[in-house]
Amino acid sequence: MIVTEDDQAEIKNLQKYLAFKFEMKSLGDLKYFLGIEVARSKHGIFLSQRKYILDLLAETRMLDCKPIDIFSEQNHKLGFFLDHVPVDKERYQRLVRKLIYLAHTSPNIAYAVSVVSQFMHSPSEDHMGAVMRILSYLKVIPGNGLMFCKYGYTNVEGYTDADWASSVIDSCSTSEYFTFVDGNLVTWRSKKQKVVSRSRADIECHGMAQGVCELLCLRRLLRDLGFGPQKPMNLYCDNNKAVIAIAHNLVQHNCTKHVKVDQHFVKEKLDAEIISFPIISSEYQLADFLMKAVSTTVFLNSLDKLDMCDIFAPT
Incomplete structure (x- = not known):
């Protein structure tokens, strides 16, 4: 407790x-709770799962594996194929479940875990190889975690993006978001949608609405604690100009009735000045590596912006 x-x-x-x-x-x-380690310093509170990772590597006999700098290959084509070689289903499911729990303090593996978790019912050697690649990456940064610092303000902001028809299996899209309180990363999500969307604006609007919902939940929680934000919360988007235009302009809603609920929801929060949508360039979009495999340079730069660090690394 x-x-x-x-x-x-x-x-x-x-x-x-x-x-x-x-x-x-x-x-x-x-100091330690359900596999999560807590360290304190004058800089703030640091959360990691170092022991959990080392125990997982020992269990899978991966302590002596060759480490890699990034866990997922760009433009990977993981899917279901007729000639795939099946592997031990129970072992695969057990490993993926452990990785899902590890993602509680490791947003850097959220995308890779969301991919391998799609093959729980029929894993193949390729899928198991992707899991082993994640473990090889974890060997490089077993002490990586999240630092929570006190900056003296209560700004709430988020980043949201969507990858239209990105699944090679069924052409479903992926939406994702990050949210920050006082400059500290508090929640994140990468989720494949359940239905196929024929419109890019459709999936981006849905992803934006999910980001708005998450910010509203944080706003409500902070107000219950007596620290509610006093100004509109920023939800940063890139390549969502069409969606933002629709949200600001009711005239366009009749042309897009298939997404009218999300659009009216977002428009309502805009009118109440609860949310604002600054547009940022793709190079500053932190949510990119939650929806696809990015280059090593982009990946490492994103981790720096998320304040992920390793306090156990030698100086």
């Missing part, structure tokens, strides 16, 4: 009450 409070006297009273009712004791400041 994690107990958090800004009143130390209340924490002690709660601990005494719990100790009286149950057989339990205080273990002091939070």
